[in-house]
Amino acid sequence: MDFADEITLTGIRAFGYHGVYDDERREGQEFVVDATLYVSTRRAAETDDVADTIHYGEVAEQIVALVEADPVNLLETLAARIADDLLARDGVRMVAVTIHKPQAPITVPFADVSVTIRRAAPVVEGDMTGARA
Numbered sequence: 170m171d172f173a174d175e176i177t178l179t180g181i182r183a184f185g186y187h188g189v190y191d192d193e194r195r196e197g198q199e200f201v202v203d204a205t206l207y208v209s210t211r212r213a214a215e216t217d218d219v220a221d222t223i224h225y226g227e228v229a230e231q232i233v234a235l236v237e238a239d240p241v242n243l244l245e246t247l248a249a250r251i252a253d254d255l256l257a258r259d260g261v262r263m264v265a266v267t268i269h270k271p272q273a274p275i276t277v278p279f280a281d282v283s284v285t286i287r288r289a290a291p292v293v294e295g296d297m298t299g300a301r302a
Contacts, residue, residue: 173207182201200268204232204255204265204267205265248284264287
């Protein structure tokens with residue numbers, strides 16, 4: 170298994186209009202995203218070339234674009250949208266995406282609400298390297 174390396178982005182902030190309540194859809198709020206991409210960094214370490222790895226600046230910009238895009242009701246839906254996008258990148262074998270909603274409409278004091286999902290790319294049968302179908 171040569172994809173146990175991780176590239177992690179923590180605390181990406183973006184403004185979106187997600188939620189089940191009308192005021193959330195109307196006023197919007199800040200969301201915070203953490204994403205871990207499971208990849209092999211072996212080639213990048215050998216070549217020292219950004220073309221051989223995941224460009225985390227581009228990943229961060231895409232996450233912000235997805236949070237700012239079409240509103241959804243659930244954090245689960247937003248997390249899945251981001252995970253699907255990340256898995257479409259060459260070399261990404263698995264992802265973990267956490268969406269934080271620090272201003273969630275909860276009636277008791279709280280620090281944060283978050284949803285974390287993990288998704289893996291399909292594996293070609295008999296291939297232990299994690300190559301995609």
